[in-house]
Structure formats: structure tokens, C-alpha cells
Amino acid sequence: MKSPGKILLAGAVAVATIGALAGCSSDGGSGTDGGKVHIVVAPVLPGATADALSALADRVAEFEKANPDIDVKAIEYQWTGTTFAAELAGGTLPDVFNVPFTDSKTLANNGQLADITKDFKETSTADKWNKNVLDVATGDDGKVYGIPWGPYAMALSYNREIFQKAGLDPDKPPTSLDEIAATAKTISEKVPGTAGYMQMTQGNTGGWELATLTQSLGGRLEEVGADGKATVTADNDQTKAGLAWLKRMRWTDDSMGRNFLFDWGGINEAFAAGKMGMYMSGSDVIGSLMQANGFDQAKYGVTTFPVADAADAGILSGGNVDVVNVKDTPEQIAAAVKWIDFYRTGPTADKDAAIKNAKTLQAGNQAVNAPTLPVFDKATWEQNQEWVKPYANIPAANLAPFTSGIFDQKIAPEPPQHTQDLYGALDAVVQAVLTDKNADVDSLLQGVDTKIQALIDADSK
Secondary structure (H helix, E strand, C coil): CCCCCCCCCCCCHHHHCCCCCCCCCCCCCEEEEECCCEEEEECCCCEEEEHHHHHHHHHHHHHHHHCCCCEHHHHHCCCCCHHHHHHHHHHCCEEEEEEEEHHHHHCCCCCCCCCHHHCCCCCCCHHHHHHHHHHHHHHCCCCCCEEEEEEEEEEEEEEEEHHHHCCCCCCCCCCCHHHHHHHHHHHHCCCCCCCCECCCCCCCHHHHHHHHHHHCCCCCCCCCCCCEEECCCCHHHHHHHHHHHHHHHHHHCCCCCCCCCCCCHHHHHHHHHCCEEEEEEEEHHHHHHHHHHCCCHHHHHEECCCCCCCCCEEEEEEEEEEEEECCCCHHHHHHHHHHHHHHHHHHHHCHHHHHHEEEEEEHCCCCCCCCCCCCCHHHHHHHHHHHHHHHCCHHHHHHHHHHHHHCCEEEEEEECCCHHHHHHHHHHHHHHHHHHCCCHHHHHHHHHHHHHHHHHHHHHC
């Protein structure tokens, strides 16, 4: 799932979630004639506002002015795995569309996306990418098949004031699951009425966070074969280890409080009210805490969620990848990459666009320097932070444990098939572990495997 509290960049990127200009079809717009290359792009989802349409039209006009040999038609479109194959076969896909992190590698390896390597390397930011992020759009053949944007990483948020009350150093947050457990125990003992650590369990968030635990330990909830079919593997050692970790804090350390029915909004509210010391969420959650919960950002701390020293261990991340229709001509592919680079990545690496975005966020009391998963390398990220520093409204030192460590973390995308169904089924497992000391974890996870596998198998019938 996408981080529910995602606050997108203002301007060009912001409209990517709210509007469109026309119905989805590449007919009548794509191709080359009269010396111009025509492309149909889909930067927006259905449901436009007048302001969003105006902003998008301005961006298209700006791009066409800079590239007079390219004609852009912007449409609304929402990619879904269940309709993609038919749209590809029927020729109704736009030239540029976006797919989630969960599917980009599989589609690339299946030959269903255009190879954009040559044109990508000609962009001004090609050598600046955070390789861990670009990897989600890179095929097993080493070629580039898309340009990522809007990524988040799961992280550990904590209340610096509560750390101080417990005699803990807020500049030295825990760096392993054992340290999180020990810190949670200290908080619960030294700050009466405060849970050391809390976990989401409702609205598919319990499964989302259990997937984070599993992947941070090197496990996977689904394995995808060469044929693209997924096998559900929730009944694995790493998932059991993650649940055992929660069970230890709940039943042995008694450091998780008494509320075990949190959804995303509920746990944010509890955190903002000072009812817990730490919790797992998307790295950018401070934006929502400030906007929806009035949380004092000076109390906020965030660090990378611990990742085990295991070959397949990685931090669960989500986001989007702009890709190009595999049926496009070389001219269209080149034009499409220019558009993606302009629309998606330009604002991050462009000083004027970065400052404009920061001013807009600051004026709306939104988080200017909320920590995200950087799409570019550390040097480019640091340059961006210097540009927005005059407008930053979160103490940079409070974010340092995350921002200094995220570049070293390997990305592990979410389970790719029936993701939300899987998360929903796992909600009940997490709830059981936290409310029943004798919960039969093996049986519960086997039941999830059976239930979700049936859904996946039904898709191929």
C-alpha cells in the first residue's frame, strides 16, 4: 500500500493524484507526422479539479514550448494489474503511464515495457540516481524500463520528549529489533501510562507492517515464479520471527500498552497525544501528524527501521514508476522519456522548482523537509536540502538518524499480487498474537496462505 499520509510535491507532482484532461486511449494522439512526435501521457488519475487541470495544462504548454517537435496529449488513466494485459494486447495503453513498485520489475522481465536505457542515460539526472530506488525499474538484464517517483520507505518514528523523560538519548535511537524492544521496555517502565511501542492492526495496516517486519528479516510473503505467478508464503520463518518479537514485547515485557486495534489514523492520533514512544510507519508521516493531529514537530524523531544482515533483507518501500508503452517507436520512446524527466524528476533537481515547492508547503503549514526515500544520490539530496533550508519547518537534526542511514538500505517492494487482500488477512493474525497469548501462529499463517492463494489461482482460470 502507499504510505497513507503521503504529501506529494506541490505543482507538477501534486496534480498527479487529482485530475485528468480526457478519457484514456492512445488512439488519435500517438505517432509521428508533420515533423512532430505525438505522445499520449497519463500523469493523472480520474477526478479532476479546475485548478489541477489548469496546472497540468500549464506544465504541458511549458514542455511543448521547450520541445517544439513533441506534441503531448494528457489523459486520465489508472493502471490495474487485472486489465493491463488486455489493454496492451488491444493497443489502448497510453505512451506513458505509471505502475506501482510492486509490478515494475515483473513487467520489465516479461518484456511488457519499453527499454528506455538509451534515452534515460541522456537525461541530466541519469548519473544522480539513488541506485536502490532505480533498481525497482531495472530489469534482470540490467536495462532501465522506467523512472521511479514519489517513493516512501517504512521507518521508526519516535517521540523525542518521551525518550528524554525515560532517560534515553533521542539522538541515538534503536538500531535493531532487540534494541527497539529494550527501549520500549524502558519507556513503559519509566514513563507511566505510556506504551513503549505500538503496532497497527486494522484496515490492512497490520499486514502492511507485518510485511515490513518479514522483509526486514529477509523473508517474503509471496514468491513470484518465472511464469509471473505468485505463491503465497506467509507461513515462513521470518514472519514467525517478527510475530515472536511482537509477542515478546506484548506478553513478556508488557511494553505495548492495552490498545491493539489501531488503524493508520488512530495510531497517529495516539502518538500525537503522547500515548506511545515509538511506532512503525512511512518515513513521511510527520506531514500528516502536523496537518491532521497538530503534532509539535520539534518533538518528532525518526530513524531507519532495522534491516537484518541477510541476503534478501530490505526495507519495505512503495511508490510509482513511470513507464513507456512497449509498442512505441524509438522516436516516441525518446519523447516519452523527455516528458517523464521534465514532469517527474525535474522539480527535485531544479533549484527554482524546489524553492517554489518549499514556499508552497511552508505557507500551508505542511512539512517542508519531511524525510522521504530520496530518488537521487546523497549529494543531490543534500543540495536539495540546502535549497529548501530557509523554509524547513522540522529540525534537521531530528531527522538525521533516518536521512543518514536510508541510502544504505536495500529496497524490498511490497508483495505483488492481491496485496491488500493479503494484508487484510494478516491483520487478524497480528491481532491474535497481541490479544491471545496462546495464539496458534502456524495454523493462522497456513490459513492465510490457503485463502490468498485461492484468489491468485482464480485469476488464471
